[in-house]
Amino acid sequence: MTAAHILVVDDEADIRGLLKEILSEEGYQVDVAADASQARASRARQNPDLVLLDIWMPDTDGITLLREWSTTGTGGTCPVVMMSGHGTVDTAVEATRLGAFDFVEKPLSLQKLLRTVERALDAGKRRRHTGKLLASSASIPIGRSKLMQQLRAELTQLASNDSPVLLVGEAGTGREAFARYLHEASPRAAQPFVPMIASTLRDDTAETLLFGVERDGSVTPGLIEQAADGTLFLSELEDLPTSVQRLLVGMLETGHFSRVGGSTRLPLRARFLSAARPGIEVIGESFRRDLLSHLNTLIVRIPPLRDYSEDVPELLRHYVDRLVDADGLTFRRFGIAAQNRLRNYPWPDNVRELKNLVQRLLVQGGQEEIRLEEIERELSLQTPQDEPLVKQDLLALPLREAREHFERAYLQQQLLLCNGKVGQLAKRVGMERTHLYRKLRSLGVDFRNISDD
Numbered sequence: 001m002t003a004a005h006i007l008v009v010d011d012e013a014d015i016r017g018l019l020k021e022i023l024s025e026e027g028y029q030v031d032v033a034a035d036a037s038q039a040r041a042s043r044a045r046q047n048p049d050l051v052l053l054d055i056w057m058p059d060t061d062g063i064t065l066l067r068e069w070s071t072t073g074t075g076g077t078c079p080v081v082m083m084s085g086h087g088t089v090d091t092a093v094e095a096t097r098l099g100a101f102d103f104v105e106k107p108l109s110l111q112k113l114l115r116t117v118e119r120a121l122d123a124g125k126r127r128r129h130t131g132k133l134l135a136s137s138a139s140i141p142i143g144r145s146k147l148m149q150q151l152r153a154e155l156t157q158l159a160s161n162d163s164p165v166l167l168v169g170e171a172g173t174g175r176e177a178f179a180r181y182l183h184e185a186s187p188r189a190a191q192p193f194v195p196m197i198a199s200t201l202r203d204d205t206a207e208t209l210l211f212g213v214e215r216d217g218s219v220t221p222g223l224i225e226q227a228a229d230g231t232l233f234l235s236e237l238e239d240l241p242t243s244v245q246r247l248l249v250g251m252l253e254t255g256h257f258s259r260v261g262g263s264t265r266l267p268l269r270a271r272f273l274s275a276a277r278p279g280i281e282v283i284g285e286s287f288r289r290d291l292l293s294h295l296n297t298l299i300v301r302i303p304p305l306r307d308y309s310e311d312v313p314e315l316l317r318h319y320v321d322r323l324v325d326a327d328g329l330t331f332r333r334f335g336i337a338a339q340n341r342l343r344n345y346p347w348p349d350n351v352r353e354l355k356n357l358v359q360r361l362l363v364q365g366g367q368e369e370i371r372l373e374e375i376e377r378e379l380s381l382q383t384p385q386d387e388p389l390v391k392q393d394l395l396a397l398p399l400r401e402a403r404e405h406f407e408r409a410y411l412q413q414q415l416l417l418c419n420g421k422v423g424q425l426a427k428r429v430g431m432e433r434t435h436l437y438r439k440l441r442s443l444g445v446d447f448r449n450i451s452d453d
Contacts, residue, residue, distance in 0.1 A: 004121050005029045005046060009039045009062070010054040010083065015106075019052065026114065036060035048078055050120050055084040055095070063095060070098045070192065070228075079120040083108070098192055099230075112325065141174075141181055142318050143311030147303055151178075154300060159185035164272040164295050166237070168280060169302025172352030175275035176235055178302055183231040188271060191230030194223050198240040206244040207260055214262030224257060227270035237276035237295070238287065245288045252294040275302075305347040305354065313339045315351065319358040329362040337372040345379065408443045415445070 016032040033039040055062040085106035212222030418424035426433040
């Protein structure tokens, strides 16, 4: 079997030499390049199976070179792993947008580097067989429940369709991760995935950010142009200002846009994915119906974590492994009692809350096994106020208090359905009216105000 061919691009001779030595000892065929010019020449001679690309280099930096390969299509089926000694979150995001497989920091951890190389080469092989490059396992929805299996199947089926998709789900459900999975399962997988948050598109800057600027022969591409033939993901759709909605409607209806200061009409080539919270369909006059009709050609419902709680143990293991690998945190495992407790926790902030809990427990450290007592302490500090009944952690309460919480929430909701009429409520819940009045008073339910309303 032919050894995988890896190209190392770094302006530091010591690092080039070290990586060539290490990777050669692992059985790989290794080429090195000191700058962008040498990297281009090396790729012209032989297209590698993987490129390890330094970001900070003289003349042409790694991001610019990656953008060049992405734009011209010379990247082929080859995954690229970015390297940097002083990278920023923005740099990592930009590299990901341009199609980088992963991002590793210097000084390089040998163990992490070799794992990343193996994963990248494996992804490259899958792409050559399927025409797609699945970037990182972090974007693959976790869970063996029937609900998650159905969701993965639905996303895979929609991936080959170019129609806009609206992902509807509560905050923290991982809507962007599902959008990335949809992108990476599509024929556009090798092209950029460009995320943007609706609230950042302010009235005075939105047109520049979206469409770019053309001035004195100089061009600064906007997010839509950066997405090229890839995917543009707009999150928190309900926060989109009215003026920006007008801009998007015009572009989506014509299929074209122009840079600010320019006159050339550029075609819209990217696929639109967007995300919103439940209720976007009845948001009222604040959101344009014509824009929504352009964005919700296909709708995917992202379930809250409480609806597939049987996957919680697997999610806990996934985030432990991920945080230990990515952040170098000390490994800990969840005991059976702790796992069962978390399976029955309502997770008001969904998967995001689960990840934050795992991170907090690993950072705090302790015995290898995370026990039930430690979980109870953490949950007692995170109890949200005024949550709907379905999100309340009733298992954290004594039986009498939990029963009162349930009865109060139950009767309040039933009373609303009866338009505040206690007589109708008595029939609906099967209670004698006098006893019901006493129950409402004991629970502090102000039925008079509801009736007045």
